[in-house]
Amino acid sequence: MRAMVYRGPYKVRVEEKDKPRIEHPNDAIVRVTRAAICGSDLHLYHGMMPDTRVGMTFGHEFIGVVDEVGSSVQNLKPGDRVMVPFNVYCGSCYFCARGLYSNCHNVNPNATAVGGIYGYSHTCGGYDGGQAEYVRVPFADVGPSVIPDWLDEDDALLMTDALATGYFGAQLGEITEGDTVVVLGAGPVGLFAAASSWLMGAARVIVIDHLDYRLEKARTFAHAEVINFAEQDDIVVTVKKTTDYLGADVVIDAVGAEADGNFLQHVTSAKLKLQGGSPIALNWAIDAARKGGTISVMGAYGPMFSAVKFGDAMNKGLTLRMNQCPVKRQWPRLLEHIRDGYLRPREIITHRIPLEHIAEGYHLFSAKLDGCIKPVIVPSA
Numbered sequence: 001m002r003a004m005v006y007r008g009p010y011k012v013r014v015e016e017k018d019k020p021r022i023e024h025p026n027d028a029i030v031r032v033t034r035a036a037i038c039g040s041d042l043h044l045y046h047g048m049m050p051d052t053r054v055g056m057t058f059g060h061e062f063i064g065v066v067d068e069v070g071s072s073v074q075n076l077k078p079g080d081r082v083m084v085p086f087n088v089y090c091g092s093c094y095f096c097a098r099g100l101y102s103n104c105h106n107v108n109p110n111a112t113a114v115g116g117i118y119g120y121s122h123t124c125g126g127y128d129g130g131q132a133e134y135v136r137v138p139f140a141d142v143g144p145s146v147i148p149d150w151l152d153e154d155d156a157l158l159m160t161d162a163l164a165t166g167y168f169g170a171q172l173g174e175i176t177e178g179d180t181v182v183v184l185g186a187g188p189v190g191l192f193a194a195a196s197s198w199l200m201g202a203a204r205v206i207v208i209d210h211l212d213y214r215l216e217k218a219r220t221f222a223h224a225e226v227i228n229f230a231e232q233d234d235i236v237v238t239v240k241k242t243t244d245y246l247g248a249d250v251v252i253d254a255v256g257a258e259a260d261g262n263f264l265q266h267v268t269s270a271k272l273k274l275q276g277g278s279p280i281a282l283n284w285a286i287d288a289a290r291k292g293g294t295i296s297v298m299g300a301y302g303p304m305f306s307a308v309k310f311g312d313a314m315n316k317g318l319t320l321r322m323n324q325c326p327v328k329r330q331w332p333r334l335l336e337h338i339r340d341g342y343l344r345p346r347e348i349i350t351h352r353i354p355l356e357h358i359a360e361g362y363h364l365f366s367a368k369l370d371g372c373i374k375p376v377i378v379p380s381a
C-alpha cells in the first residue's frame, strides 16, 4: 500500500509499505478515505517529539471503510464507514473506566502520562497512523463508531480530533454564563474552541494569533473579536485593557510547544531542546487570566519541563486544566450540535491534497502558506 513515511525533520514522503494485518482478534483494518494533518503532526514533522522513528506513518485524524475485522470484533463489519478517535485505548482499564481515554494504561509501554495515539511516535505507543491507504485499528470494538448516514464525511473527519479537541478545550475552561474567553491560537483547535465557547455561555470570545488570514476566519467562522499579537506592544496589557483591567475569566491555550512571540523561548525549545516547548502562549495565558480564573491547555507540550510561570499561576489562584482530548466522550454532544446546525466543522477545511503529494501538504501547513488552515489528505485521489 501507499503510506506517508517520516524520514527525519522536515522530510516526509510517500512510500510503498506492507498493508497492515490483523495482529489481535479485536483489531480491524480500515481503508482510509480521508485523513487530515493536525497541528500536532507539525511537532513531529519539526522533530520536536522524542522517539519519532524514521519509517513511521503519521496521521491520527482519519475516517474510512472497514476492510477486515479480527475474530472477536462484534460492533463492526467489513463495509462499515467509520470514524476513528485519535486515541488508541482499551476501554476497560482504571483510566478508561473513568472516561480518561487519552490516559489509557494498556496501550503504551510509556503509559505513565499519555496513552496511545495513532501515528504519534513511540512516546505515544508507536502505532502507525492513517495518512495511508490502510491502517490497523486496535480495540476495534472500543474506539471507532459507524458514521451516521446524515453526517457529512468532512464533518466526521473533524470529529476524530480538531473539533472534539476544541470543544474539550472550552469544556475544561469551565465557562459560566457571561464569561470573557480568550483563545490563544487561531488554528483548527482554536477556531473550534472559540465557536464552542459560545455554546457554553461565553459573553465575549477573543481570539489571538499573528496570522491575519486565520484571525479573519476566527471572525467569520467563530464570530470572535480578534487581536493580532504582533501589532501590540504587550498582548497581556491589551487583554487587561479590554477586560476592565481584571483579565479574562477563561484563557484557552490552543498553541502549544511551538509558540511564536518570544525569541529566547523559541531558541531554548525548538533549537536547543532545553525545554519541552516554548511556554510563551501558556505564560501569556497565566498573565492574561483574571485572579481566580481558569486556563485550559489544549496546545501540546513535550515530556520535558518548560519554563512556565508557575508561581504566578499559584499566587493568582488559577485553575489549570489540560489533557489530550478523550475524543469519543465528546461525540454524543457534538453530533447534536452539528445536526442542529450550531457547529459547521467542514467550513475550516482549506486544502484537499492527494496522498501522493502529502509532502506539499506538510510544507503548506507548516509554513502557513496559501491561506492554509486545515489540509485534508485523500488517499484514493
Ligand SMILES: NC(=O)c1ccc[n+]([C@@H]2O[C@H](COP(=O)([O-])OP(=O)(O)OC[C@H]3O[C@@H](n4cnc5c(N)ncnc54)[C@H](O)[C@@H]3O)[C@@H](O)[C@H]2O)c1
Pocket (backbone or CB within 6 Å): 038, 039, 040, 041, 042, 043, 161, 162, 165, 184, 185, 186, 187, 188, 189, 190, 208, 209, 210, 211, 214, 229, 254, 255, 256, 257, 258, 259, 260, 261, 280, 281, 297, 298, 299, 300, 301, 323, 324, 325, 373
Ligand atoms: N490536547 C489535544 O488533544 C490536542 C489535539 C489536537 C491538537 N492539539 C494541539 O493543539 C495545538 C493547536 O493545534 P492546531 O491544529 O490548531 O495547530 P496550528 O499550528 O494550525 O495552529 C496554531 C496557531 O497558533 C498560532 N500561534 C503561534 N504562536 C502563538 C502565540 N504566542 N499566541 C497566539 N497564537 C500563536 C499560530 O500562528 C497558529 O495559527 C497544537 O499544539 C496541537 O499539538 C492538542
Ligand SMILES: [Zn+2]
Pocket (backbone or CB within 6 Å): 038, 039, 040, 041, 060, 061, 086, 161, 162
Ligand atoms: Zn491532533
Ligand SMILES: [Zn+2]
Pocket (backbone or CB within 6 Å): 089, 090, 091, 092, 093, 094, 095, 096, 097, 103, 104, 105, 106
Ligand atoms: Zn484503557
